């Protein structure tokens with residue numbers, strides 16, 4: 214199938230662009246024209262005006278973002294429709310509107326500035342765009358949340374409470390001044406006076422990072438005291454604090470790449486990425502923090518469904534196309550453009 218995919222790539226030439234997220238398997242990465250995090254890939258798609266067909270090997274929200282940023286005539290495809298992101302699915306427009314109403318009742322009309330992680334549905338990006346808010350990536354979250362916190366409003370951060378909490382603490386916000394919104398029960402928790410609440414964290418999380426336990430962390434630390442532990446900021450606050458460093462996927466890759474030969478790392482993030490770091494850095498000693506850190510949804514893309522997608526595209530069958538409603542896209546673009554302007 215890999216050989217067949219290569220032949221189709223040759224036949225389609227510049228009409229086809231295959232993008233793969235860092236968390237994809239090696240076989241998919243080897244077939245991609247570009248590999249990166251979700252935003253880098255969306256920007257690659259946006260910059261490429263020649264490709265008529267963009268196949269996104271990642272999860273649903275990434276293909277949506279690429280569709281929002283590309284031209285009308287370009288079609289974006291996801292090889293497996295079921296490849297969603299459980300964290301992105303923890304926030305939808307209806308519950309975001311309900312949360313907004315609740316916050317405005319409690320804190321006043323027009324008091325809320327919503328900011329969303331790029332790992333979110335298009336309708337959440339549109340919700341933020343409509344209200345003057347923006348989007349962050351794990352890389353630019355400190356800069357953009359710093360801006361948001363200075364806008365004299367209550368910042369509502371969706372959907373990843375861990376990235377929101379870790380970043381806001383780094384920016385000087387005390388834990389007791391952060392509220393948490395439970396989107397399932399429509400409940401708001403905070404432990405300070407109402408006027409001291411600086412931000413509200415949506416109660417979502419990425420299970421791949423959130424479920425790395427303190428026990429796992431401590432046992433790895435004890436077994437390998439001379440290793441530097443670096444983690445993704447989607448990990449819980451306790452893990453992020455205990456680690457020697459934290460940062461985006463690009464940060465993790467660069468930390469390893471730019472370290473001297475013989476360096477020792479324990480990495481707390483998705484397993485496919487860590488396996489590739491091990492393979493690409495044979496002169497360094499790299500371990501994974503938790504062997505359970507695997508994203509099943511990212512792994513739903515395989516050579517079989519990629520091959521089927523390409524065959525369908527060649528035959529003019531576009532059933533795997535991801536198409537964001539134009540009205541949603543219009544507001545989502547406002548939020549994404551603001552992010553690009555701020556970063």
Ligand code: SF4
Pocket residue numbers: 236272297298299300301332419420421422483508509510511
């Ligand atoms: S790793 Fe986490 S954030 Fe990324 S797609 Fe999987 S569940 Fe979603």
